[in-house]
Amino acid sequence: MEEIIMNKSFIDHDYIYNLLEETKNTTKEDIQRILDKARGTTGLTHKDIAILLQTEDEKQLKEIFEIAGEIKKKIYGNRIVIFAPLYLSDYCVNNCVYCGYKRGNKFERRKLNREEIQEEVKLLEKMGHKRLALEAGEDPVNCDIDYILDSIEAIYETHNENGNIRRVNVNIAATTVENYRKLKGSGIGTYILFQETYHKPTYEKMHPKSLKGDYEYHLTAFDRAMEGGIDDVGGGVLFGLADYKFEILALILHNEHLEEKYGVGFHTISVPRIKKAEGMELSLFPNIVTDDEFKKIVAIIRLAVPFTGIILSTRETHEIRREVIEYGVSQVSAGSCTGVGGYKEKEEGKNIDQFQVSDNRSPIEVIRELISDGHIPSYCTACYRMGRTGDRFMALAKSGEIHNVCGPNALMTLMEFALDYGDKELCKEVEKLVIRECENIPKTDIRKLLLKNVGKLKNGERDLYL
Secondary structure, three states: OOOOOOOOOOOOHHHHHHHHHHOOOOOHHHHHHHHHHHOOOOOOOHHHHHHHHOOOOHHHHHHHHHHHHHHHHHHHOOEEEEEEEEEEEOOOOOOOOOOOOOOOOOOOOOEOOHHHHHHHHHHHHHOOOOEEEEEEOOEOOOEOHHHHHHHHHHHHHOEEOOEEOOEEEEEOOOOOHHHHHHHHHOOOOOEEOOOEOOOHHHHHHHOOOOHHHOHHHHHOHHHHHHHOOOOOEEEEEOEOOOOHHHHHHHHHHHHHHHHHHHOOOOOEEEOOEOOOOOOOOHHHOOOOOOHHHHHHHHHHHHHHOOOOEEEEOOOOOHHHHHHHHHHOOOEEEOOOOOEOOHHHHHHHOOOOEOOOOOOOOOHHHHHHHHHHOOOEEEOOOHHHHOOOOHHHHHHHHHHOOHHHHHHHHHHHHHHHHHHHHOOHHHHHHHHHHHHHHHOOOOOHHHHHHHHHHHHHHHOOOOOOOO
16 A cells, blocks of 8 residues: 655644633734735735734724735636535444434435445536535445545536536545545546544544544655646544634645645635534533634635635525525535435435435525525536646636636536526526626637537537537
């Protein structure tokens, strides 16, 4: 088994503790200086981030939210990428304290066979989804890498009347360089893995006597993924396990470690909060994040890593999702089920969820609201298929050229969604949106191509992109 020998100090706990202690008595003037600096989208120092994390003044928090929104719009425009999770297996050898799939929970476990996977995919396609996040528990016997690879193949081979899934992102347990090479060869998009918590004592407490209990092996998973050829990775923590201020600083240190060693950091950062699950009580977790703290978390991450996508799941309520989208979120799930076979069994109540879902709206309801709030829902997967991943995507984002590619592609996928899954009213609304947004595209040739492709979509062509 291939291993990468790592310097184990890139998440320096004492360094983070000292930063947070040093910035406890920060002044409003210090905070204002950093906010003025943040508007430049050049990123922030570790101390800058620590100072912002101490902010409690309502006026300055409001300014943090405003700046985060400005930065997000400057870099990503008003696009919001839409995706859904697909749970393959709830077999798990771990006993993670916070998880409904923990080994200690007694229920009839299952994994989807090829036919069941394709049934789930067809249901997801009927909702309009083109991008999935594949999820599975950790079990080397019942859910090995070959099962994951076969599942990815089954997903890509499944076609419905209106098309197929165009990109599969993968969130599976930390593994070996060899297995990451296999994942890369299967055509995945982003490899996603949550550290859960960067606070080592808490990590070890949360993952007792299990494969996942090795903090360093889990922490260095992205190093092995990069070694295996995967250049698009997404990080995150489960907020509520440890102090959120510690977690954000650790996330930034991890991102910088990857940038320094491999030339590119996180493509995305996910911000899940711990939710009630089978076999656990929230009252046992002393670091539960409030709604106000969660808003601050999203906004400060946007200020700290301006060019990194932020992913928000249906763990959050409709109201919270609608608000923090304005503070920097660039991807949201819609119509999600978090149980194995959940899309088929949703109405029957048979599925065992990994955690509670708080936003149960359908994708089309999410789409309508996003449009009414001035956003462009996007099902685009073009960058993955055109090789605009890793450092190539970041170069595009930092140069500003992303607007000439991602904006038009988002509009084309939205038009395709409206034609295939919407009604006449939605089609008219989206067409008006396309014409209006077309005026904001700086290049004349791109504007003309967008309008030409919209015409092709209306005439039955599909999957058009730049």
